[in-house]
Amino acid sequence: MTNLNIKLYIATSLLILSFASCKMKTAEEIDAPAVNREIKDRKIRRYKPAEIQQIAYERGVEIIREVKKDTLNCNTTTFSTPEKWNNLIESIHLVCEGENLDTGLGVVGNELWKAYQNQNLTELLEKGTIQSDLRNKNYIFSEAVAVEDGFGVIFITMSKKEVVRSMY
Numbered sequence: 001m002t003n004l005n006i007k008l009y010i011a012t013s014l015l016i017l018s019f020a021s022c023k024m025k026t027a028e029e030i031d032a033p034a035v036n037r038e039i040k041d042r043k044i045r046r047y048k049p050a051e052i053q054q055i056a057y058e059r060g061v062e063i064i065r066e067v068k069k070d071t072l073n074c075n076t077t078t079f080s081t082p083e084k085w086n087n088l089i090e091s092i093h094l095v096c097e098g099e100n101l102d103t104g105l106g107v108v109g110n111e112l113w114k115a116y117q118n119q120n121l122t123e124l125l126e127k128g129t130i131q132s133d134l135r136n137k138n139y140i141f142s143e144a145v146a147v148e149d150g151f152g153v154i155f156i157t158m159s160k161k162e163v164v165r166s167m168y
Contacts, residue, residue, distance in 0.1 A: 047164065053139065056163045057130040059088060060141025060156050064128065067092070067154070072147045088162045090138060094145070096152040108133050109155055112142050132160075139163060 067079050074096035081089060093109075108131050128143030141156045 047167065052160065052164060052167075053130055053132065055167055056139035056158055056160070057128070057141065059085075059158060059163060059166060060128055060130060060139075060143070063089065063141070063156055064143050064145075064154065072145055072152070072154070074147060074150075074152060088158050088166060090157040090159050091155075092157075093155045094147070094152050095155065096147060097150045108140055109142075112140065112153070112155070133157075136160070 063081060063085055066082055066085075072094060074094070079092045079094075081092070112129065112131060128141055131140045131142070132138070133140060137160055139158045139160060141158065142153055145152050145154050
């Protein structure tokens with residue numbers, strides 16, 4: 001045997017031994033029914049992004065209903081919400097007509113504010129919107145509201161992680 005053949009033989013032998021010693025699980029060794037039972041028993045469920053976003057929208061609608069709208073004005077900086085939403089809500093902002101474009105909500109918030117300013121107010125008061133932030137870690141629910149000084153948009157930033165937790 002030549003020097004090259006010996007090296008190839010040793011390399012092949014080591015490769016075979018390493019695979020055998022790792023005891024890697026193959027598809028035949030995985031008990032799929034047992035795994036499925038465990039998932040069902042633990043109530044583990046994989047949610048699609050659209051399902052999570054729909055729940056975030058529903059939570060946003062619930063939160064908006066519970067915010068005391070009679071106290072909303074363009075100077076409002078704190079909002080009273082029930083304690084059950086404390087983990088879910090990261091921030092609430094009210095941006096009013098005529099305010100500076102910089103909402104403090106980043107690119108997505110600014111784009112939403114522009115969109116609200118360009119729409120018919122009666123259409124906007126009928127429903128809110130839900131958007132994911134650029135990092136896809138938060139959802140921003142927004143809804144047009146009538147405030148004592150005119151028109152405004154309330155933005156509720158919700159943690160995606162907490163939205164998923166609220167689904168269980």
